[in-house]
Amino acid sequence: MSMDPCPEVRRPNGTLRAFVEARQLVPDTILPILNRAEALANGAPPFPVSPASSATLLFQQPSTRTYLSFAHAAGALGYHTADLRDMSTTSFEKGESFEDGLRTIAELSELVILRQPDHDALLDFVRSSAALPRPPIVVNAGSGPSEHPTQSLIDVATLHRRGVLDSDRGPKRVVFVGDLQRSRTVNSLLDVLLGWRHLTFVFVPIAGLGPSSCRLQALEAMGRTFEVCDDLDEALANADAVYLQRLQDEYGGGNAQKHEQELESLRLTPERMDCLPKHAVVLHPLPRRREIDPATDHDPRAGWWETVRHGRFVRTALLEALQPESPS
Known part of the structure; x- marks a missing residue:
């Protein structure tokens, strides 16, 4: 509704x-x-x-x-x-x-x-x-x-094009990675994806920058399945879609240098892409910093430039x- x-x-x-x-x-x-x-x-x-x-x-x-x-x-x-x-x-x-x-x-x-x-x-x-x-x-x-509602529409368009929103294909897992506390694109995309009940949400945040307790309580109250995970490689192995987000340090709060170092440990590299299933798609609203290695741009699972286009x-x-x- x-x-x-x-x-x-x-x-x-x-x-x-x-x-x-x-x-x-x-x-x-x-x-x-x-x-x-x-x-x-x-x-x-x-x-x-x-x-x-x-x-x-x-x-x-x-x-x-x-x-x-x-x-x-x-x-x-x-x-x-x-x-x-x-x-x-x-x-x-x-x-x-x-x-x-x-x-x-x-x-x-x-x-x-x-x-x-x-x-x-x-x-x-x-x-x-x-x-x-x-x-x-x-x-x-x-x-x-x-909020960034039009970005969420564009992200959903890519997920739709890649089959993630097709419930006839069975349950799907969407993995959110990075600064999940201060990201308007994450907020808006989650709000939109709540309309598809076959989706499970997996959160792999920078330490201390995970989804708010209010967000998690709301998901629980709605009966939605979600997980908070600290092992990115494990999360990627079962992912149907991945949504990466950079550090939102323009909004202040926390230790930016420490958070950047932690985000480095979540960096998407060609080697890490090997953990992903062949059918998966990876999105990023851009701009990116070091959380994505540009060497992954031409991987068919990389969807960020498709989203821009x-x-x-x-x-x-x-x-x-x-x-x-x-x-x-």
Whole structure:
């Protein structure tokens, strides 16, 4: 069952206007988006938006892949795009409040794509923008350590393409490795994957950076099967999918140098890839540091560049689905 963080994510007619948390989508609503993304990747033409529609990309945190794929996706649909990435060039430098800055963007845009550090501020914007004469579409492109819902869609697209989500093939094991405490991509992917009950989750964290006790208690309460493991090679031997994450040291906390050393012991090398079953797939949201040896890039089980390649098509399909008169 989907869970909306606030009523304002939907229009009065019930269609989705804002996508800000991964739990808003369930398999029945995800799969049509993924199928549409596959069609776009295979050359199907996008469904254009109304002429003169504008999109603004406000990115208050660094980004390469998310920014570029959203810019390409909005452009493919015919949006006139503008971006704000250097806050020193905006009126925020003059003391303008975040609320007033976003109100300005909302008044000038049919689509607002936001990356910023405060998830609650994003939800406040969704609520306040719903009262405007022309409420914009709002998409969360990453909110601090909390959420990255569109990345989870892209990761799920790769898992779907590789057969991991096909329950007819029997139970599957998804192994999460690295900094699992402060990772928005891990948070969002777990929320989405809860919709597939044939999946077992295995957590191999950096010491002290495992899933929160609240997360584990919630999984337990839902009756989901999971394991916390400190032997990566053992976890890989039975894995159907692996999700690696770098150290999220930009959010502070703990001993970064010590954690980097511990992550080194979890490094994915060609030798370690030999532990994996032939059918498995390995994902990483990128950017990577030393947790993946680049020598593994050409292994057929390496799915991180496949995920990058398809990201713009998944985001294009999502933006289509959020239109007031969605073709789907």
